[in-house]
Amino acid sequence: MFSTEKIIEIKDLSKVYPDGFHALKSVNLDIHKGEIFALLGPNGAGKTTLINMICGIVNIHQGKIKIDNHDVINDFRITRKMIGLVPQELTSETFETVLGTVSFSRGLFGKKKNDQYITKILKSLSLWDKRDSSILKLSGGMKRRVLIAKALAHEPKIIFLDEPTAGVDVELRQDMWEVVKQLRSDGVTIILTTHYIEEAQQIADRIGIIDHGELILVKEKENLMRELGKKHIKIILEEPLNEVPEELKSFGLAMEKNNTNVIFSYDSSDKNGISSLLQAMSICGIRFSDIETKESSLEEIFVDLVKRKSD
Amino acid sequence: MRRTLFQSIVAPVISTTLYFVVFGAAIGSRITEIDGVSYGSFIVPGLIMLSILTESVSNASFGIYFPKFSGTIYEVLSAPISFIEITIGFVGAAATKSIIVGTIILFTANLFVSITILHPFWMIAFLVLTAISFSLLGFILGIWADNWEKLAIAPTLIITPLAFLGGSFYSISMLPAFWQKITLLNPVVYLISGFRWSFYENADVSVYLSLMMILIFMTICIGIIFYIFRTGYKLRV
Numbered sequence: 001m002f003s004t005e006k007i008i009e010i011k012d013l014s015k016v017y018p019d020g021f022h023a024l025k026s027v028n029l030d031i032h033k034g035e036i037f038a039l040l041g042p043n044g045a046g047k048t049t050l051i052n053m054i055c056g057i058v059n060i061h062q063g064k065i066k067i068d069n070h071d072v073i074n075d076f077r078i079t080r081k082m083i084g085l086v087p088q089e090l091t092s093e094t095f096e097t098v099l100g101t102v103s104f105s106r107g108l109f110g111k112k113k114n115d116q117y118i119t120k121i122l123k124s125l126s127l128w129d130k131r132d133s134s135i136l137k138l139s140g141g142m143k144r145r146v147l148i149a150k151a152l153a154h155e156p157k158i159i160f161l162d163e164p165t166a167g168v169d170v171e172l173r174q175d176m177w178e179v180v181k182q183l184r185s186d187g188v189t190i191i192l193t194t195h196y197i198e199e200a201q202q203i204a205d206r207i208g209i210i211d212h213g214e215l216i217l218v219k220e221k222e223n224l225m226r227e228l229g230k231k232h233i234k235i236i237l238e239e240p241l242n243e244v245p246e247e248l249k250s251f252g253l254a255m256e257k258n259n260t261n262v263i264f265s266y267d268s269s270d271k272n273g274i275s276s277l278l279q280a281m282s283i284c285g286i287r288f289s290d291i292e293t294k295e296s297s298l299e300e301i302f303v304d305l306v307k308r309k310s311d
Numbered sequence: 312m313r314r315t316l317f318q319s320i321v322a323p324v325i326s327t328t329l330y331f332v333v334f335g336a337a338i339g340s341r342i343t344e345i346d347g348v349s350y351g352s353f354i355v356p357g358l359i360m361l362s363i364l365t366e367s368v369s370n371a372s373f374g375i376y377f378p379k380f381s382g383t384i385y386e387v388l389s390a391p392i393s394f395i396e397i398t399i400g401f402v403g404a405a406a407t408k409s410i411i412v413g414t415i416i417l418f419t420a421n422l423f424v425s426i427t428i429l430h431p432f433w434m435i436a437f438l439v440l441t442a443i444s445f446s447l448l449g450f451i452l453g454i455w456a457d458n459w460e461k462l463a464i465a466p467t468l469i470i471t472p473l474a475f476l477g478g479s480f481y482s483i484s485m486l487p488a489f490w491q492k493i494t495l496l497n498p499v500v501y502l503i504s505g506f507r508w509s510f511y512e513n514a515d516v517s518v519y520l521s522l523m524m525i526l527i528f529m530t531i532c533i534g535i536i537f538y539i540f541r542t543g544y545k546l547r548v
Contacts, residue, residue, distance in 0.1 A: 055385075055389040056388060056389050056547075057389050057547065059543050059547050059548065076391060076393075077391040077392075077393075078391075080390060083389070085385070085386075085389055089382050091381055092381075092383060108386065108387070109390055109391060110391055
């Protein structure tokens, strides 16, 4: 379990690009040491801008960012050493070798040469066999691995994974999540953005949802699922219902499949909903043969929240 | 550097040889001496300066433009290094390569003509200052350029013509009076004049004026780079 000690503090952060686009609007966010934080949001929501501002690639328009109590502008040498970034785009030194570019990254971030550590990273990302290959000759998935290796080369305490699984095959995605799990167990704080929300649901400790430059919510995943998630019960009836009896109307039931299935949706926190419904059905003499249950996925919660905000 | 070693060395050797064949043999047979120096020897400082100017601008502009173009600039911008260190890295690399090329040209030229360097300290000073100044200029151009055409404009349309018209292959005293005055507006005249003075003590303008011009040029470039990094112009929005 992660601690509640803050490693990143973002206060009142705003960004207006020179063309007038308001990318971030007064964002306040704390990231805890050792957690996996998933930042979700539709395209253009401000996820990459936020990451780039923390990493020093985009200028801060307004607000403050602190990493481990150090200001990212005044103490940039300290803060940037602590951060590793895997960018969204597949960018790499085309003519350089894998080993060369990963070793370069380590030196660029002020770490002494350590062949043993670089070998360990390359092996964990299945890049060791390709260490002398030119990056130009690598596949997209392999280039993504190289970017991850470069980000890890200087042993960062915080790692940003900006859409790390975009356009990569299942094998690499699984390998990568293994690396992420390993990093977490080593105490590294991980902030990731992804469009594969089921991955965030599986791996993240906390979820932040950003839309149109505003941070809509930040919650622990379990709480988010419990508070905002819906549960659905499908009751398969023995005989079809012509209409919902008056006694059951307050449950907001939906009918499907020629009125032989009844769907009941309720909040995850509602403990009494099912028993009340089943009791009312029994009173009305409605008999059923089976019950199926389904819980909202993080993806459904995410879509619902973003949609609700744009409405 | 290791990857481009072959073209870095072979290209200047071939081009110097060609210049000597064309200018030294063809024109040199008609102009035997300028200010007491054989024509072949006279053009050596101009030839080196021509390469230093074009190499410095090209190396530095390409050096910063390519990471911008490919997107790898993110790593440099997110690294724990200051703007001054970034500039020293890119400009230093470009200037070093152009100084190596200039030295290769000097040795190659020595195979064709006899060369005297009367003021070696000044020769090195002019060589280094020019390489750094024009690498700074190239660095600015590389940041400014947002496509390959813009990147090619400055070396092709500005630097090479200025170097050719700046007295690389002639003394400006050989021009009519009117053109002598116009030529003095060309900053490259001062660089070539000062550099040639360090070889043969022949100069079109005072050596101190040459030195002052190059220092002014360098200061302007540093000022522009300071502005770029302060505002993030085209690097960090």
